Amino acid sequence: MTFSTDMSVAIGTLSLRNPVITASGTFASGREFADFVDLSRLGAIVTKGVSLEPWEGNDSPRIAETASGMLNSIGLQNPGVEAFMERDLQWLADNAADTPVLVNVSGHTAEEYARVIERLETVDNVAGYEVNISCPNVDEGGMVFGMHCAPAADVVAKCRRATERPLIVKLSPNVTDVTDIARAVVAEGADAVSLINTLLGMAIDATTFRPKLARGVGGLSGPAIKPVALRMVWQVANAVAVPVIGMGGIMTAEDAVEFMLAGATAVAVGTASFVDPTAVIRVIDGMAEFCHARGIRRAADLTGALVAEPDA
Amino acid sequence: MSDACQDISQGHPLLEHVEVLGNERLAKGVGLVTLKAPRIAAAVEPGQFVHLRIAQGRDFILRRPFSIHRAEGDDVEILYQVLGRGTRELAGMGTGTAMDAVGPLGCGWRVADGVSHVLLVSGGLGAAPLGMLAERLAERGVAVTVAMGAPTDDRLVARELFEGVARRVEVTTDDGSAGMRGFVTLLTQELIAAGEFEQICACGPEPMQRIVAAQADAAGVPCQVSLERLMACGIGACLSCVVSTREGHKRACVDGPVFDAREVVWDASEVPPKH
Numbered sequence A: 001m002t003f004s005t006d007m008s009v010a011i012g013t014l015s016l017r018n019p020v021i022t023a024s025g026t027f028a029s030g031r032e033f034a035d036f037v038d039l040s041r042l043g044a045i046v047t048k049g050v051s052l053e054p055w056e057g058n059d060s061p062r063i064a065e066t067a068s069g070m071l072n073s074i075g076l077q078n079p080g081v082e083a084f085m086e087r088d089l090q091w092l093a094d095n096a097a098d099t100p101v102l103v104n105v106s107g108h109t110a111e112e113y114a115r116v117i118e119r120l121e122t123v124d125n126v127a128g129y130e131v132n133i134s135c136p137n138v139d140e141g142g143m144v145f146g147m148h149c150a151p152a153a154d155v156v157a158k159c160r161r162a163t164e165r166p167l168i169v170k171l172s173p174n175v176t177d178v179t180d181i182a183r184a185v186v187a188e189g190a191d192a193v194s195l196i197n198t199l200l201g202m203a204i205d206a207t208t209f210r211p212k213l214a215r216g217v218g219g220l221s222g223p224a225i226k227p228v229a230l231r232m233v234w235q236v237a238n239a240v241a242v243p244v245i246g247m248g249g250i251m252t253a254e255d256a257v258e259f260m261l262a263g264a265t266a267v268a269v270g271t272a273s274f275v276d277p278t279a280v281i282r283v284i285d286g287m288a289e290f291c292h293a294r295g296i297r298r299a300a301d302l303t304g305a306l307v308a309e310p311d312a
Numbered sequence B: 001m002s003d004a005c006q007d008i009s010q011g012h013p014l015l016e017h018v019e020v021l022g023n024e025r026l027a028k029g030v031g032l033v034t035l036k037a038p039r040i041a042a043a044v045e046p047g048q049f050v051h052l053r054i055a056q057g058r059d060f061i062l063r064r065p066f067s068i069h070r071a072e073g074d075d076v077e078i079l080y081q082v083l084g085r086g087t088r089e090l091a092g093m094g095t096g097t098a099m100d101a102v103g104p105l106g107c108g109w110r111v112a113d114g115v116s117h118v119l120l121v122s123g124g125l126g127a128a129p130l131g132m133l134a135e136r137l138a139e140r141g142v143a144v145t146v147a148m149g150a151p152t153d154d155r156l157v158a159r160e161l162f163e164g165v166a167r168r169v170e171v172t173t174d175d176g177s178a179g180m181r182g183f184v185t186l187l188t189q190e191l192i193a194a195g196e197f198e199q200i201c202a203c204g205p206e207p208m209q210r211i212v213a214a215q216a217d218a219a220g221v222p223c224q225v226s227l228e229r230l231m232a233c234g235i236g237a238c239l240s241c242v243v244s245t246r247e248g249h250k251r252a253c254v255d256g257p258v259f260d261a262r263e264v265v266w267d268a269s270e271v272p273p274k275h
Helices: A081-095 A110-120 A149-162 A178-187 A223-237 A253-261 A279-293 B038-043 B085-091 B124-139 B159-165 B184-194 B206-219
Strands: A009-011 A014-016 A020-022 A063-066 A069-072 A101-105 A128-132 A167-170 A192-195 A199-202 A217-221 A244-247 A266-269 B014-027 B030-036 B049-053 B064-067 B070-072 B075-081 B098-105 B117-123 B143-150 B168-173 B199-203 B223-226 B242-245 B248-251 B258-260
Touching: A020 A279, A063 A217, A069 A223, A081 A101, A081 A110, A101 A110, A110 A128, A110 A149, A128 A149, A149 A167, A149 A178, A178 A192, A178 A223, A192 A223, A217 A223, A223 A244, A223 A253, A244 A253, A253 A266, A253 A279, A266 A279, B014 B038, B014 B085, B030 B085, B038 B070, B038 B075, B038 B098, B049 B075, B064 B075, B064 B085, B064 B124, B070 B124, B075 B085, B075 B124, B117 B124, B117 B184, B117 B206, B124 B143, B124 B159, B124 B199, B143 B159, B143 B184, B159 B168, B168 B184, B184 B206, B199 B206, B206 B223
Parallel strands: A020 A266, A101 A128, A128 A167, A167 A192, A192 A244, A244 A266, B117 B143, B117 B199, B143 B168, B199 B223
Antiparallel strands: A009 A014, A063 A069, A069 A217, A199 A217, B014 B030, B014 B098, B030 B075, B049 B064, B049 B098, B070 B075, B223 B258, B242 B248
């Protein structure tokens, strides 16, 4: 069999060379990974969350390892959009010009999200935005917007007015029905949704009687959350017409394929990059091998290819 | 690579397949593992660390950072204390065990040319990142004095190494089983006040480092400290390991682990990592 699988996928008007992108907050802006990863091979780089002003983030300890996963409470520490444009976007323009950059955007208010986007509209090398209404680690903004339909819709409406570039909305799993939120943001013009962000969790040290994180609670990621993420991706893919970017505990190419089968058009590798800085490349190569071995000519054909009946 | 390290010659980190050559118990809960890691051994500078993928599989996922205690030929030595799951697994690793390592990572000690006498202050396993520094300084002809403290005599684990290269080694133990009884900061108070040192390099429990930093500051002697934080990526991306500094949060993994003591905001909120 001589053929090569077409790995490209489309997120609305945005064309990706393959379905594998980086999960926000796990890859900085790519620079830290440049010693390990050829950035020109990635489907896209999704940056760490950026806000209008610099955010200091939370106190240490900010992480705790848990069974098959980790909790984090970084708190969206970032240098603010101006420094981000000068340092990170400029570096990306100089070093990864061929790879689409999706900027993850945060704010304390809906207006702040839109103002960050307005600043970023002035530079060329931003392919689109991921609107973060799902960070569990900040007191104002973040998940507060993503837990109810009305504030979620308000943020997305304001962001939508600020840009014609692809607008992806990152959804929280910490909700009663994720499809309600998905429908609300799509109704306001979201071009795609990404999910899941981390699950709100807690770790306690029984020897000290204290929480393991300085902030008490944090976001759970890693293989532990994959079944929850798959279920939510599957629900949302069946509820909205826009592309879904699936993530949550992807460590291997097979994990990534499972998300595609559940209905994801693209997938993001997150916590795995902490464990293995080359993880995103392993997933890309592994997915291509998977497709080739099964005679799948287009990676996009995996999307939603789940067979409803379990194997007898 | 971070901008922070550009003032010293440090190469790029790499991913290397390493192998356990020996794993020796030095005292209760303290071990020394020797790894065959030719590329990391060739590149490492004193004060840098490696990020070891100790366990495979999905139930236990994060790497663990360890200071490099010594590097010789193709090998690096890591001094460790069993505190949590990662170090328990490491303690059980026999000769021939393979794993992968990312390193060398971080900004190490910076001792400028012309400095003629340095005081190294070690508290407990704080000796870990100071061993290689003592050796390299001695090779450069820099006089080294070591003040080291530990709970008990048998936990003064790097004493022989220090005695082999330092001009003078002074010890304290919590129980008086060796040297002066008490914390190492009793010693450093007098040593620093005597005024023979142009620089101090300290590593140990954070309260100890805070006291040494204050003593150094009072005497007007530049002081560097090596700080420990829980870490996920180790390469500057995740922002887990931040240290409070006068310029805001900095990353222990790439902006440190060695910091200028005057830069550090000692907020006393940090609990010791038990990763």
